[in-house]
């Protein structure tokens with residue numbers, strides 16, 4: 304029994320199951336993410352972490368289970384509605400709009416929270432001009448927030464690897480999410496870049512975002528996360544605060560198993 | 565400093581004035597120097613500019629390969645033909661028919677788009693190709709049991725466009741100057757082509773245009789950004805089809821005759837070539853592509869015979885065959901040496917050179 308009231312859960316995934324033919328990529332995975340925390344999702348390669356993201360964001364249809372987000376069930380199989388409901392994500396293998404500028408990438412992220420249609424665009428109505436200016440301002444703010452405003456006009460494909468990862472975060476933020484799901488944001492970064500990323504994620508939490516973080520960099524995960532769930536062969540084998548997870552014998556076994564491969 | 569640089573350094577208003585004078589004077593120069601045949605070519609070129617700009621929305625902006633685009637041209641043309649000809653005894657005014665034609669084509673665009681939304685690339689191309697042919701075959705066969713389209717014979721005696729009580733098929737006297745019918749048509753087509761161009765430019769530089777580009781670049785990421793890709797793709801089909809339908813109506817009124825033959829697969833491919841050859845997604849390039857691919861084949865057609873006569877003393881090769889041969893060679897050459905088109909988006913070209 305705790306004396307303090309627990310923060311409200313933002314997301315509750317219940318008994319999620321997903322198979323690819325014979326592969327059971329996710330089995331009976333349940334987890335609860337509270338508002339304002341950084342929630343880690345770790346596990347050996349092929350454990351099903353990315354699959355969990357894809358199912359959560361509606362890119363893959365889920366076979367079993369349900370997701371309650373901000374008090375309402377999450378729509379199935381409609382990724383754009385998941386984004387509109389307030390879950391934004393980045394991709395493990397960066398998926399930017401390569402031939403658009405950094406600024407335009409973020410402006411695309413504003414799509415769900417703006418509304419002028421064809422008529423407004425063709426007639427250049429006043430509402431359209433104002434909305435367009437607001438989108439542009441917002442994009443520049445977000446680029447500055449993640450620290451790449453100097454590259455606003457560059458094509459996304461010309462940014463450095465680390466900047467591309469930041470740009471993906473800025474684009475995700477443009478959808479005005481409540482939950483930000485990051486799939487291995489530190490992958491391929493050097494130590495300096497990882498340090499800056501860590502500061503950025505901590506700042507996101509301070510600014511009120513809830514973060515779901517997949518990461519292989521154990522130091523980063525242990526240092527940042529409030530709680531961590533561990534997946535192995537599609538099953539959740541642990542779900543606790545970092546110190547406990549590190550001691551958990553199942554977790555150690557899962558990871559050592561990978562080392563021996 | 566060359567002429568191009570001189571032009572780009574002028575103030576905007578001067579540029580605009582020069583462009584207006586050039587565009588207004590062009591048909592008189594063409595008419596005086598080359599005659600009516602070329603004036604007709606010029607009018608057709610403007611129709612193809614509209615078609616290419618419409619297809620560019622689908623192919624260039626949204627990245628959806630459409631091989632049946634001419635079907636929308638056909639729908640627009642037949643709507644005009646049915647509403648302004650003795651076929652049903654209807655004679656609607658132009659300002660009513662053109663929007664109806666564009667709307668009908670738009671409806672067809674949505675009908676075609678809806679079942680193909682899950683398809684991409686080759687599969688989409690094949691389905692749209694089939695759709696284009698279906699529309700043509702329908703036009704060919706809708707003469708029985710109830711005669712609607714008059715079948716392969718086509719619909720003749722279509723009303724010319726009337727503006728302010730004056731038919732564009734008749735020359736007009738203004739202040740003692742006689743403006744030929746083909747020049748009047750040119751001005752009307754030019755005005756509409758400019759409107760289509762403006763609409764295209766504005767759409768591209770808008771929230772909708774960015775959503776199209778996002779789908780073209782990475783559809784999954786676009787979805788994750790909250791874009792309803794289904795609706796946004798349908799919108800691309802609908803907008804492209806509307807422009808095609810508009811051009812079709814103009815075509816019917818200009819020819820005063822439509823038949824299914826005019827809407828063959830070859831025409832779809834031709835318009836697609838204009839978009840690709842000019843520079844997909846880049847409006848000035850697409851316009852250039854449409855102009856080049858309308859004017860060059862005509863030049864071959866009219867020039868090949870006399871040139872052979874002059875050089876070899878006889879016509880060695882049928883001009884029609886030679887035309888297709890040279891056209892093919894030209895296309896291959898452009899694709900080899902300028903793979904992103906004659907006039908691609910400068911941003912992307914920089915990219916190309918930088919690598």
Ligand SMILES: Nc1ncnc2c1ncn2[C@@H]1O[C@H](COP(=O)(O)OP(=O)(O)OP(=O)(O)O)[C@@H](O)[C@H]1O
Pocket residue numbers: 323326328346347348349350351352353354355395
């Ligand atoms: N689209 C797919 N089709 C078939 N199998 C898939 C698909 N996506 C994932 N899988 C399989 O599901 C399992 C989980 O994969 P997933 O990518 O979710 O792992 P992960 O935990 O993200 O691994 P990593 O740390 O390497 O990114 C793997 O066995 C993988 O091969």
Ligand SMILES: [Mg+2]
Pocket residue numbers: 352353354395
């Ligand atoms: Mg993964």
